[in-house]
Amino acid sequence: MAGAGNWSSRNQWRWLGRRILEVMKPARAATRRFLPASPFNAYPADPPIEQFAVQDQVTHDKYGLGRVIRVEDDTALIVEFGSRQVRILSPFAKLTKL
Secondary structure (H helix, E strand, C coil), X not given: CCCCCCCCHHHHHHHHCCCCCCCCCCCCCCCCCCCCCCHHXXXXXXXXXXXXXXXXXXXXXXXXXXXXXXXXXXXXXXXXXXXXXXXXECCCCCEEXX
């Protein structure tokens, strides 16, 4: 009985044909412990809010090139974009000073 412990390639394929295939459920990640002293838990600091003054030239993602004509207590700006005036509220995410 030479090779009784070895499978021939023909027997391997015959055995594989008898398998029952099932779709596996996705593995769920275990919840991780919260470590308050970990440096990886630190939230990134918010970038400082840019300060604008009257007559600053600015650009806006939607309206384009404009000029600040009024500042309302660092909460809003009135910006003139050509013939249009737009009130932009703080934080001025889409507004960049040139």
